[in-house]
Amino acid sequence: xxxxxxxxxxxxxxxxxxxxxxxxxxxxxxxxxxxxxxxxxxxxxxxxxxxxxxxxxxxxxxxxxxxxxxxxxxxxxxxxxxxxxxxxxxxxxxxxxxxxxxxxxxxxxxxxxxxxxxxxxxxxxxxxxxxxxxxxxxxxxxxxxxxxxxxxxxxxxxxxxxxxxxxxxxxxxxxxxxxxxxxxxxxxxxxxxxxxxx
Amino acid sequence: xxxxxxxxxxxxxxxxxxxxxxxxxxxxxxxxxxxxxxxxxxxxxxxxxxxxxxxxxxxxxxxxxxxxxxxxxxxxxxxxxxxxxxxxxxxxxxxxxxxxxxxxxxxxxxxxxxxxxxxxxxxxxxxxxxxxxxxxxxxxxxxxxxxxxxxxxxxxxxxxxxxxxxxxxxxxxxxxxxxxxxxxxxxxxxxxxxxxxxxxxxxxxxxxxxxxxxxxxxxxxxxxxxxxxxxxxxxxxxxxxxxxxxxxxxxxxxxxxxxxxxxxxxxxxxxxxxxxxxxxxxxxxxxxxxxxxxxxxxxxxxxxxxxxxxxxxxxxxxxxxxxxxxxxxxxxxxxxxxxxxxxxxxxxxxxxxxxxxxxxxxxxxxxxxxxxxxxxxxxxxxxxxxxxxxxxxxxxxxxxxxxxxxxxxxxxxxxxxxxxxxxxxxxxxxxxxxxxxxxxxxxxxxxxxxxxxxxxxxxxxxxxxxxxxxxxxxxxxxxxxxxxxxxxxxxxxxxxxxxxxxxxxxxxxxxxxxxxxxxxxxxxxxxxxx
Amino acid sequence: xxxxxxxxxxxxxxxxxxxxxxxxxxxxxxxxxxxxxxxxxxxxxxxxxxxxxxxxxxxxxxxxxxxxxxxxxxxxxxxxxxxxxxxxxxxxxx
Numbered sequence: 001x002x003x004x005x006x007x008x009x010x011x012x013x014x015x016x017x018x019x020x021x022x023x024x025x026x027x028x029x030x031x032x033x034x035x036x037x038x039x040x041x042x043x044x045x046x047x048x049x050x051x052x053x054x055x056x057x058x059x060x061x062x063x064x065x066x067x068x069x070x071x072x073x074x075x076x077x078x079x080x081x082x083x084x085x086x087x088x089x090x091x092x093x094x095x096x097x098x099x100x101x102x103x104x105x106x107x108x109x110x111x112x113x114x115x116x117x118x119x120x121x122x123x124x125x126x127x128x129x130x131x132x133x134x135x136x137x138x139x140x141x142x143x144x145x146x147x148x149x150x151x152x153x154x155x156x157x158x159x160x161x162x163x164x165x166x167x168x169x170x171x172x173x174x175x176x177x178x179x180x181x182x183x184x185x186x187x188x189x190x191x192x193x194x195x196x197x198x
Numbered sequence: 199x200x201x202x203x204x205x206x207x208x209x210x211x212x213x214x215x216x217x218x219x220x221x222x223x224x225x226x227x228x229x230x231x232x233x234x235x236x237x238x239x240x241x242x243x244x245x246x247x248x249x250x251x252x253x254x255x256x257x258x259x260x261x262x263x264x265x266x267x268x269x270x271x272x273x274x275x276x277x278x279x280x281x282x283x284x285x286x287x288x289x290x291x292x293x294x295x296x297x298x299x300x301x302x303x304x305x306x307x308x309x310x311x312x313x314x315x316x317x318x319x320x321x322x323x324x325x326x327x328x329x330x331x332x333x334x335x336x337x338x339x340x341x342x343x344x345x346x347x348x349x350x351x352x353x354x355x356x357x358x359x360x361x362x363x364x365x366x367x368x369x370x371x372x373x374x375x376x377x378x379x380x381x382x383x384x385x386x387x388x389x390x391x392x393x394x395x396x397x398x399x400x401x402x403x404x405x406x407x408x409x410x411x412x413x414x415x416x417x418x419x420x421x422x423x424x425x426x427x428x429x430x431x432x433x434x435x436x437x438x439x440x441x442x443x444x445x446x447x448x449x450x451x452x453x454x455x456x457x458x459x460x461x462x463x464x465x466x467x468x469x470x471x472x473x474x475x476x477x478x479x480x481x482x483x484x485x486x487x488x489x490x491x492x493x494x495x496x497x498x499x500x501x502x503x504x505x506x507x508x509x510x511x512x513x514x515x516x517x518x519x520x521x522x523x524x525x526x527x528x529x530x531x532x533x534x535x536x537x538x539x540x541x542x543x544x545x546x547x548x549x550x551x552x553x554x555x556x557x558x559x560x561x562x563x564x565x566x567x568x569x570x571x572x573x574x575x576x577x578x579x580x581x582x583x584x585x586x587x588x589x590x591x592x593x594x595x596x597x598x599x600x601x602x603x604x605x606x607x608x609x610x611x612x613x614x615x616x617x618x619x620x621x622x623x624x625x626x627x628x629x630x631x632x633x634x635x636x637x638x639x640x641x642x643x644x645x646x647x648x649x650x651x652x653x654x655x656x657x658x659x660x661x662x663x664x665x666x667x668x669x670x671x672x673x674x675x676x677x678x679x680x681x682x683x684x685x686x687x688x689x690x691x692x693x694x695x696x697x698x699x700x701x702x703x704x705x706x707x708x709x710x711x712x713x714x715x716x717x718x719x720x721x722x723x724x725x726x727x728x
Numbered sequence: 729x730x731x732x733x734x735x736x737x738x739x740x741x742x743x744x745x746x747x748x749x750x751x752x753x754x755x756x757x758x759x760x761x762x763x764x765x766x767x768x769x770x771x772x773x774x775x776x777x778x779x780x781x782x783x784x785x786x787x788x789x790x791x792x793x794x795x796x797x798x799x800x801x802x803x804x805x806x807x808x809x810x811x812x813x814x815x816x817x818x819x820x821x822x
Binding site (some may be wrong): 008011012015016019022023026030033034036037038052056059060063064066067069070071073074077078174177178181184185188189191192193196197198 | 736737738739742743745746749750753756757760768769772773775776779780783784786787788789793794796797800801804808811812815816819820
């Protein structure tokens with residue numbers, strides 16, 4: 001079936017998908033709000049266990065990666081293919097740094113036995129349990145999105161290289177970029193709500 | 199007429215033959231039918247499960263099977279009927295089949311995504327049904343999966359919950375597709391206020407699908423995480439709050455009722471003007487009331503929770519909002535009735551089913567008011583009054599609208615007519631059986647018969663027996679209807695058997711692959727009758 | 729169905745936007761050293777919202793897209809916030 005390309009429609013579709021993602025996390029933020037309202041002191045104390053330094057590094061890394069994705073759109077639209085690929089490569093490197101940080105951060109918590117369902121965790125005060133559960137659930141879901149976004153961007157990078165995404169046809173890049181910014185957007189809220197409430 | 203366009207969508211012209219040609223087709227009309235066939239299988243299974251419950255309840259005490267089996271049956275009956283039949287429901291079947299025809303498009307905006315949604319639907323249904331055969335036996339939580347019981351029970355809740363999650367994803371993608379289609383692919387000259395009202399209702403529905411489903415998606419993932427990892431969000435022993443589960447669940451599941459009923463209302467709005475041969479009364483009011491229902495319907499969820507222990511303030515706030523949502527629903531009913539006034543009505547099967555819809559929906563809606571009101575709800579909460587109420591809405595509303603739509607668009611779908619007399623007889627059985635099945639449940643509900651109970655006190659026996667008899671009359675009606683529609687081919691249908699004015703009647707029955715030889719240009723309102 | 733020529737944003741704009749976001753991140757970390765007690769969350773959320781606004785408007789191109797996208801976004805946000813408010817009718821007044 002011959003259909004005309006409709007970039008505007010594709011973008012609208014992507015935005016609607018982003019709305020669903022926002023509301024998916026929205027459900028979690030609602031749980032966070034309710035639990036924090038109930039156990040606000042314990043949330044403050046529990047947040048001391050999180051490494052704000054790693055959190056800050058990851059924030060910076062994600063912001064940088066968002067900027068480079070946006071820049072790659074500019075590059076591709078200007079017809080500067082090599083720059084476009086390079087910018088996405090930087091984004092993917094940032095994603096890698098984020099994942100390595102996360103690995104060490106989670107690894108440390110798991111090594112001291114702090115994870116949902118562990119004996120240590122079940123013995124903690126209720127507010128602590130819920131804080132750490134929310135921490136693992138929210139950052140875990142976020143990391144899954146980050147991994148998905150990285151895969152999408154890798155595909156897009158290859159397609160820029162082979163030229164199927166180019167100055168005249170780049171809505172896929174734009175939509176992939178939107179998804180990546182969503183990952184950033186969620187982190188913008190996760191970071192202060194989890195790491196900075198001490 | 200060009201050669202390519204003359205092929206009916208039912209003929210295989212592509213690379214594949216037989217069933218493969220269907221399973222790989224991105225044609226919105228074929229996908230619509232594929233949804234319908236799958237849904238009918240699930241529907242029949244769900245009906246038979248329902249009849250099994252009615253048999254068990256024919257007399258007090260245990261008749262055929264244990265109480266635990268009964269718990270499993272009402273749970274899977276609910277899961278099948280809600281998640282695999284009425285939530286995709288009219289939108290997936292007739293939305294897919296008719297919406298592009300009604301707005302003058304060749305297909306939906308993302309045809310491959312549309313096919314992907316169907317596969318997700320099948321996958322989700324398969325996962326949900328696998329809960330019956332794998333793990334520690336069928337889930338016994340009811341379709342609502344209320345915590346903390348859904349976290350504690352040893353039955354196979356995870357499979358059912360994950361199946362519902364996948365089905366939700368399918369529903370989101372369909373909604374997304376429809377919103378973009380309606381925004382981008384309307385025929386030239388078709389402004390929003392020249393669009394027929396079924397697409398209008400689908401548009402409102404699609405927004406609910408997109409904005410409400412993610413909330414239940416994440417909630418179901420939380421339930422799985424509760425069971426596997428003990429995250430404690432809903433588990434009081436770890437500091438969680440079971441009422442929070444109810445909030446999150448109903449934030450989706452109440453709007454989900456509008457996902458079910460809005461397309462049904464849209465179908466009725468198409469049928470009434472055609473058979474009354476009058477332009478629809480209050481076009482704008484009906485169009486906008488769909489959006490109003492979608493919007494207000496998002497903020498009434500906690501009326502399912504009056505007895506849960508939430509704050510008094512929240513109770514009356516939600517009660518107030520609930521009454522608000524009755525207003526746009528009533529606007530629609532008044533407009534349907536007014537459309538019929540002084541019309542030249544021809545009582546054909548689709549119209550009969552539409553009338554049945556209005557009658558049953560009215561009963562369901564009015565009894566809904568007594569449930570939305572705080573004081574009366576507390577008296578009848580969790581009784582069979584509630585069961586009767588939502589079956590009047592879901593089966594009497596959505597189900598009858600589905601049958602109406604099926605009889606209305608059947609000639610367009612298959613290019614054949616069906617036997618009117620048998621269709622009318624089927625309607626008679628369905629209508630009588632339905633009322634006999636559910637009306638007594640209002641009465642015994644008020645008398646105090648709890649819902650989801652395996653056994654009951656002797657004073658409820660008469661009500662239950664009438665109900666069971668009604669259930670089997672209903673079953674006969676369903677069989678007559680399906681045999682009439684699907685057993686043998688009727689005479690060839692004309693392009694416009696009912697004298698309808700919307701775009702789908704301007705093209706051949708069954709429609710050609712690309713729908714329109716030349717895309718139509720719209721110059722006026724959709725329902726213009728002489 | 730035509731596709732209009734897409735807007736090309738200059739690299740430098742993104743550079744400035746990134747800088748602004750980093751400054752805001754610094755601020756949000758710095759204010760945690762000051763004890764604002766009950767206001768802590770509020771301040772954190774306001775800064776996060778400003779950051780989101782910048783990301784949405786520039787990185788996600790809402791500034792250059794059709795107004796419809798912005799309208800939809802605001803609608804979604806409004807519905808979500810109202811859901812939170814209604815939920816707290818229960819939790820704050822229980």
